[in-house]
Amino acid sequence: MSSHPVAEFTSPSTWALVEDKFSPYAKETLTKLVDFVQNEVVPAERVFHAQIPTDPEQRWKVVLPIVTELNAKAKRLGLWNLFLSKAHYPDVGVDLTNLEYAVMAEIMGRTGHLASVATNCAAPDTGNMEVFARYGTATQKKEWLVPLMEANIRSAFSMTEKGVASSDATNIRTSIRKEGNEIVINGHKWWISGAGDPRCAVHLVMGQSDPSNPDPYKRQSIVIVPANTKGVNVIRPMQVFGYDDAPEGHCEVIYENVRVPEGNLIAGWGRGFEVIQGRLGPGRIHHCMRSIGVAQRALDIMLERVTDPSRKTFGKHLYEHGTIVANIAKSRAEIDSARLLVLSAAYQIDKFKAKGALKEIGIAKFVVPSMALQVLDRVMQSFGAEGLSQDTPLAQWWANLRTLRFADGPDEVHMQQIGQRELRRVPRLKKLSAQAKKKEQELFAKHGIKAHL
16 A cells, blocks of 8 residues: 555555545645644644633634744645635635645644644635635735735634524524615624634625515625725624634624625625635535544543553543454544545545435435534543643544534434435436336246246
């Protein structure tokens, strides 16, 4: 098998399966990324958390020095904006396929959020950059895409609403209306990731622009709202199991009579659903691969823990207990299975774009986060109470993973779509069964026998 360093951190057999689909440039980039994550980002994890002020106000005003340092190193190495594929964004993308990037996203996921931030490959900026790259005008790209690609600013995507069942995006009630040559926005959003960052300069806001349109999927539009626009009120950071994820955060935001030029409309009136589907497809795969990276790193940590000679219970080392060994085996199998599922989805996106890979994306979206949560749960169990504490990254990783069962659409929505898709196969299955039955009857008649059952 190949001696590429990625095999040590993922799976030698999986790497052997996809290696021939990697260009020389992708292999070289992946080699550099593996080294960067392991030797630069992993040692910086605890420094990152230590640099976040404990003061409840100051923690939202700081640009962490360690992030600035890592950004500079990643840029020098060419490990920058790797998620933007030239195949889909020829004017701004890098020469990587979604399949190639999927493997890289797993490596970045080993540090939770930090490696993605270090390489300018972190949500929500990734999805927002894709929106600007795909749908933005030349003016919009110059004003927003260019500084986002340089990490000079940050951004937020504003969709989920307080008091609204936002998993069905047709329920979104924020008002977006044209008034003269301006667009006026009024709405109450929450869980708006990135809105707390002091560098957040722009929100992409989704809302209803044509509520009476008979087609519910043409009622929504998306508008560019500079974060410093009058009427944009960041109310508070929300907490996920007690974590506020400063300095980016997930915020409650009220838009009160916000006015922006009509030129801030993205793609055109009534195209909001089209834009979010284009934005979410690749992003869901990025989340899934990073989740696999977290799960793999957690399993690695578990292996070190259970083989620590100082850890004995009931006269045995932890690794000598059958339940521990079984949990290691189950985790290994689940991680490797999920990885193949996501790589298949990434490959389908490369061949048929996101719309042609909806089944694979949907399955990965509800399978992978639950798998990673199970793995994290087993790892935490092997640590005892320490696994729930701030002394390991496990609890925060678990909390972040749990949000992915809601983010970009809850599991139930994806399961419903996949289940309905499967049910559409029934007429064809019945036809095949009828043909087989007819042939069976002919064979019984030919041989002059009857079925025993």
